[in-house]
Amino acid sequence: MTDILLRGGRLLDPSTNLDAVGDLLIRDGKIESVGGKIAGPDGATIVDCTGQVVSPGFIDVHCHLREPGREDVETIATGARAAAAGGFTAVCAMPNTDPVTDNQAAVGFVLKQGRAANAARVYPIGAISIGQKGEQLAEFGEMVGAGAVAVSDDGKPVVSAQLMRTALEYARTFGIPVADHCEDPTLAHGGAMNEGLVSARLGLKGIPSEAEEIMAIRDILLAKRTGGHVHLCHMSTRGSVDLIRWGKDRHIRVTAEVCPHHISLTENEVEGYDTNAKMNPPLRTADDVLALQEAVKDGTIDVIATDHAPHHYDEKEREFSDAPNGIIGLETALAVNITWLVQPGIISVATLIDKMACAPAKLFHLPGGNLRRGTEADITVFDPTAQWVIDPKAFKTKGRNTPYGGRTLTGRVSCTLVGGRIVHSIMG
């Protein structure tokens, strides 16, 4: 394996308070030395990183890679390549596949396909309940033994409070977070977008904020009762933010994620019945967007995760109420976050790296998330000022379902390294 020297970039690792222009040398897949001027060893590949940020590789704790079951929509290989193109050196695959990842064999399959993809690392998340049916607990121990990093019934909420309580208690043995998709199914039933003036005007059934918030506070209270670690997926409302803050103030083990689309877009995107603006939880109001941006800044929200959810073109090219939920996100996440959080001055690039790399590694106990000497060289090089026009046709993911198509965004991944190997580069 050849040595790689990243020369002259802004080395930025909030986990070690590193923020300095300098070189970074990779040898044998590991970070050999960081900072200062480093002389390139003979035969080393030298990458000029002038004007670029050299960051710990991004880690996405929430994506849907569709394999097994819907390989026509995405495979673990195409998903892992899309992740690499988006600067992610590792992604966590949600278990709502067909069949569901609810046993050690299924977990092993995801790991095997991930390794074969040879792009971003793929970590499986196991199901909370067998078949995600919300009835019987899946075998957390065996799944963790096989490589699962968390459990979740994402795509669906854990409806039974008793099951959620048990999951939080049982997960403590294995030290994994229980990630919940917060949605009261009776309130959200049949809903296609946020409930409010826009849904009333468009004649679409709304999903009230309370559908999320009721489940969020239930989970927080159960975490308080059990001492388990609850991770709240894709938070979308001001109310949820307030509830998480309430929980954190009381030192309850609650962590939370937000998606790039929820800190950038509002329910107005649905105007014109654009199915690429349909996802669950739905795009909310401008006030919710403000609250979520503020929560990223003040730490109430721990991580930014994509909820990357590819769908077939034909499934989205139809009546709004019949179209499936979800948008792709791996290849736009950095640009959306920079455009809507960093550029307006809400957070710094360093804080963004914390939300996209350091905190995910810490919360899900994953390797990476730092630029320390001796660690695996999972590194993302990006240009925080590059402007580019989003062209879904150029994406590595099979999905094309994004509301950002045609927009000019700022911030672009230049090069992604996994284990010291360049898995994506546009640096010529």
Next chain:
Amino acid sequence: MGRAAYFTFDMTPAPTSVVLSARAFERTITRMADEIIERNDGTDRLLLVGIQRRGVQIAARIAALITARESVEVPLGALDITLYRDDLQTVGPRPVVGKTHLPVAIEGLNVVIVDDVLFTGRTIRAALDELADFGRPARVSLAVLVDRGGRELPIQPDVVGKHVEVPIGSRVDVCVAELDGKDEVLLVATEAL
């Protein structure tokens, strides 16, 4: 179409000549009323139908003259031929649809269609088609205040107020007191020759 435009707002008025003054207008209409009575053997079973818009006022004028002379009420109707136009299927703003009203069943009546200007004949073609949808009159005849020639269909008037030779680049404007403030027929040059 033979429908004339009635107002011009040019800052420099085009050379205009008067075809019928108010008094000549009155005399002409009176003569037309007489001819209509004669041609239809009196006023029994007579129905006057004006074509929207100025044909309606002229028909009303004629009806009043007949009433004054014969002491009978002549039924008076109005036809809007917009929906029967043969140039509708071209892209453009839809013409405004006016009111169509026939006060009696036209079956067996002597219907006199009244219009202001007869030009290509296309309006009258449309009016005949429309009338046919209301029933089968005994006879249909045509009375026009001005015949300016230039027919594009085999249609001829039965009663004419005034024949007017219209040079290329000119048009005939008919004004009626009810809509335009005074009775008058003008020959207006639309472009400098």
Next chain:
Amino acid sequence: MTSPLGKDLLGLEHLTAEQINLILDTAEPLREISERTIKKVPTLRGATIVNLFFEASTRTRISFEFAEKRMSADTVNVAPAASSVSKGETLVDTARNLEAMRIDMVVIRHGSSGAARFLAERIESNVINAGDGTHEHPTQGLLDMLTLRQKFGSLVGKKICICGDVLHSRVARSNIWGLTKLGAEVAVCGPRSLLPNAIHEMGVQVFDRIEQAIEWADALNILRLQLERMQAGYIPSLREYNRVFGVTRERLERAPRDLLILHPGPMNRGVEIDSDVADGPHSVILEQVTNGVAVRMAVLYLLAGNSPRLAEAAKGGA
């Protein structure tokens, strides 16, 4: 040149007062055509119109069909049961197939909000929304306004209350947009469980009691209460609905003025409206039906001005 209405009629929310008045002014003289011996004008001769009804509808489809035939258009009715829609064909494929057969207009009724717009954005033909989900039913709104305008002269300052299941009603939405644009004051009245949460943001007043609505209004537009709403748990029973919200003669007799009574039909007599109100002297329900044909003729006439295919045919065949 384009039609002053644009290519399609999808709803009243985005029309101007001028455009709405143009439709109503055009509809007014067209009422007379239905009184003739031969109830037909040649205006749309040669135009082909497809009535694409994904939802069962007798009243609206018949009204459109009369309007189309009285304008001399050739019409084809497509219902899901008789078409390949039931074989799983998508809406967009169905539409493209129809268009490949050289049609000029599509009248669409569909259970999904936004379906008419979805279609309009994907085909060249004019699209008329005959009701999409719980979004809009513009021609119903227009015929309600034509009826009210005939009775009131002008709608400016008139007080119209829409009663019943506003949450699921496309008629209500079209009425709210159209009436407010023409200067009327609009209120809604019904159980809060059947009103959108954000209703007050749509520029209307809300009455919780039907008695208040009757005291306030010049006209009531009473919506049909679907039996399914009870099954879905929005209200406890039809019986109680009638007792609390039903428009009855006794309630109307206490009103300070005579109220016009409108209903888009079909009526549930004894639920939202009592028979002696529906058949009473102030009911204009049958005039609404008559006006429905005239309004739809007007819309067909005005939109046909923007059909590229008709224009091409005219150029070639002149």
